[in-house]
Amino acid sequence: MPVFSKHRLPRDAGDSRRGAALDPAQSRPLTDLRVAATGVRKTYKSGDREIRALKGIDLHVAKGEFLGVLGPNGAGKTTLIECLEGIRSPDDGDVRILGADAADAREMKAVRGRMGIALQHSTLPPRLTARELLGLQARLYASDVRVDRMIDLVGIGDKADQRIEHLSGGQQQRVAVAMALMGDPELLFLDEPTSQLDPHARLALWEVLYAQRDRREASVIITTHQMEEAQRICDRVVIVDQGRIIAEGRPKDLLRQHFTARSMTFLLPMAATLDLRALNARSAPAGNGLKRVTLRTERPSATLVELGQTFGDQLSDLSVEDPTLEELFVKLTGTPLEGEAA
Numbered sequence: 001m002p003v004f005s006k007h008r009l010p011r012d013a014g015d016s017r018r019g020a021a022l023d024p025a026q027s028r029p030l031t032d033l034r035v036a037a038t039g040v041r042k043t044y045k046s047g048d049r050e051i052r053a054l055k056g057i058d059l060h061v062a063k064g065e066f067l068g069v070l071g072p073n074g075a076g077k078t079t080l081i082e083c084l085e086g087i088r089s090p091d092d093g094d095v096r097i098l099g100a101d102a103a104d105a106r107e108m109k110a111v112r113g114r115m116g117i118a119l120q121h122s123t124l125p126p127r128l129t130a131r132e133l134l135g136l137q138a139r140l141y142a143s144d145v146r147v148d149r150m151i152d153l154v155g156i157g158d159k160a161d162q163r164i165e166h167l168s169g170g171q172q173q174r175v176a177v178a179m180a181l182m183g184d185p186e187l188l189f190l191d192e193p194t195s196q197l198d199p200h201a202r203l204a205l206w207e208v209l210y211a212q213r214d215r216r217e218a219s220v221i222i223t224t225h226q227m228e229e230a231q232r233i234c235d236r237v238v239i240v241d242q243g244r245i246i247a248e249g250r251p252k253d254l255l256r257q258h259f260t261a262r263s264m265t266f267l268l269p270m271a272a273t274l275d276l277r278a279l280n281a282r283s284a285p286a287g288n289g290l291k292r293v294t295l296r297t298e299r300p301s302a303t304l305v306e307l308g309q310t311f312g313d314q315l316s317d318l319s320v321e322d323p324t325l326e327e328l329f330v331k332l333t334g335t336p337l338e339g340e341a342a
Contacts, residue, residue, distance in 0.1 A: 032062055032063050033060050033061065033062055033063070033096075034061050034062065034063055034065075034097070034098060034186065034187045034219040035059070035060065035061040035084055035095070035096070035097055035098075035187070035219070035221070036060050036061075036094075036095070036096045037057055037058065037059045037060070037083065037084060037093065037094070037095045037096075038058050038093055038094045038095075039056055039057075039058065039092060039093035039094065040054050040056070040057040040058075040059075040080070040083055040090045040092070040093035040094075040095060041054050041055060041056055041057075041090055041091050041092040041093055042054040042076075042079050042083065042088070042090050042091055043091055052243055053076045053079040053243055054076050054079055054080055054083070054090065054243045055076075055242070055243035055244050056093070056244070057076075057080060057093070057240075057243075057244070057245060058245070059080075059084070059238060059245065059248075061084075061187075061219050061221060062219065063186075063217045063219060064213050064217040064218065064219060065219050065220075065235050065236060066209075066213070066219075066220045066222065066233060066234045066235045066236075067219070067220070067221050067222065067234060067235070067236050067237070067238065068222050068223075068224060068230040068233070068234035068236070068237040068238070069081060069221060069222065069223045069237075069238055069240065070223075070224065070225075070227070070230060070237055070238065070239045070240070070325075070329060071239055071240035071241055071333070072241060072333050072335035075240045075241045075242060075243070075333075076240050076241075076242070076243040076244075077223055077240050078223075080240060081189060081191070081221070081223060083095055083102070084097070084189070084221065085097075085115070085117060085189055086100075086102040086108050089102070089103060097111060097115070097187070098111040098114055098115070098186065098187055099111070113141055113142075113183055114183070114185055114186045114187060115183070115185050115186075115187045115188075115189070116179075116180030116181055116182075116183055116185035116187070116188045116189070117180055117188075117189045118173075118176040118177045118179065118180040118188075118189070118190050118191065118193060119176065119191045120173075120191040120192040120193075120195060124164045124172060124175060124176065125164060126163065126164050126165035127163055127164070127165065128163065128164060129160065129161050129162060129163055129164070130151065130156055130159060130160045130161075130162070130164065130167070130175045130178070131147060131151065131160045131161055133164070133175065133179060134147045134150055134151065134175075134178055134179060134182055135147050137179045137182040137183070138182050141182055141183035141184075143182050143183050143184060144184070145181070145182055145183075145184050147182075150178045150181060150182060151178070153178070153181075153208050154174040154175070154177060154178045154181075154204075154205070154208065155174060155201060155204055156171055156174050156175060156178070159171055168196075169196040170196040170197050170198070170201060173193065173194075173195075173196050173197065174197070174201070174205070177190065177193060177205065177208075181208070181212065184216065185212075185216070185218060186216055186217065186218050186219070187218065187219050187221075188209070188212070188218060188219070188220045188221065189221050190220060190221070190222045190223075191222075191223050192223060192224055192225065192226075193205060193222060193224070194224070194226060194229065195224075195225070195226070202229070206233060222234065227324065227325040227326035227329060228324065228325070228326070230251070230325055231251045231324065231325040234251065235250065236248070236249060236250055236251075237249070237250075237251055237254070237325070239328075239329060239332055239333065241332065241333045241335075246332055246333070247328070247332055251325050254325075254328060255322065255323050255324075255325070255328060258323075258328055258331065258332070259323040259327070259328070260298050261296040261297055261298045261323075262296065262297060262298075262300050262320055262321065262322060262323070263294065263295075263296055263320070263321045263323070264294070264295050264296070264297055264300060264303060264304070264318070264319070264320050264321075265292060265293065265294045265317075265318070265319050265321070266292075266293055266307070266315055266316065266317060266318040266319070267286055267290045267291070267292055267293070267315070267316045267317040267318075268283075268290065268291055268293055268311060268314055268315060268316075269289060269290060269291075269314055270285070270289050270290065270291050272291075272311060272314055274293060276293075279295050279297075280295060280296060281293055281294060281295035282294055282295075290316075292317075300320050304318070304320075
């Protein structure tokens with residue numbers, strides 16, 4: 001797997017140089033938007049029932065923005081993304097993609113070559129090699145991107161001449177992403193792009209995508225269940241539930257808005273007396289005569305001083321953690337994370 005030294009991943013995209021340069025998409029003029037969706041609604045029929053998959057979605061995506069679309073299974077994410085990709089028509093509302101009206105086939109044909117789409121479960125021709133597939137994709141897009149360069153970028157050089165059917169799930173995923181990039185797109189849709197990748201491959205993939213953003217002001221729309229990754233990578237996230245956007249913003253801003261307390265964990269001797277109810281804390285045996293105590297506090301510095309004064313050197317292994325996007329997801333949706341995308 002190649003190492004990309006020029007495009008280091010930020011610790012938190014919301015605090016990065018790239019992230020800081022992005023105003024909220026809604027404040028951008030339309031000429032600065034890659035996607036603009038207004039009042040999008042979609043209803044399906046299932047027997048005698050009507051399922052309202054989307055209930056009036058407004059969503060804008062700016063040039064150069066990494067947007068994470070999150071939500072539990074059945075929340076409407078897939079339907080929303082298909083509308084934003086222009087492959088499904090909403091019953092009501094307006095979607096514009098790279099300036100084109102998604103309802104106008106002629107306008108969409110003119111911008112398709114500026115888009116790239118990689119699905120989580122892409123069905124790649126099993127008897128072709130990765131090199132052959134990328135060559136076909138390059139000719140389809142009349143792309144100037146060299147096949148060999150793309151093979152190196154996504155780290156499949158040693159597998160490029162093997163048939164797709166002989167590649168692992170993670171290797172096939174990299175091929176799908178490479179195909180999405182072959183047209184040198186300004187707008188990328190990636191469905192669970194790193195779900196089958198090891199940590200090094202994940203890092204390399206994000207390096208490639210950041211390079212595409214730096215060079216083409218490419219916007220990337222990601223659906224993922226990898227909350228830690230979304231928190232670190234995405235400039236902005238939206239959480240979809242029951243057909244509506246229930247939260248939208250920079251990860252750090254959303255966490256600050258919804259959580260005022262921080263989590264504190266430490267060890268104490270089993271014999272140490274602690275009023276768990278007063279501290280809104282819980283404890284569990286940690287072995288070696290110790291118990292692990294976890295509490296939430298809105299004043300971590302003051303709480304730490306108080307604990308130190310009370311327990312002195314009995315207190316050990318203390319850590320203070322910020323709330324996470326996963327905690328926010330569960331708090332807002334009431335749904336634990338699933339392993340598969342919806």
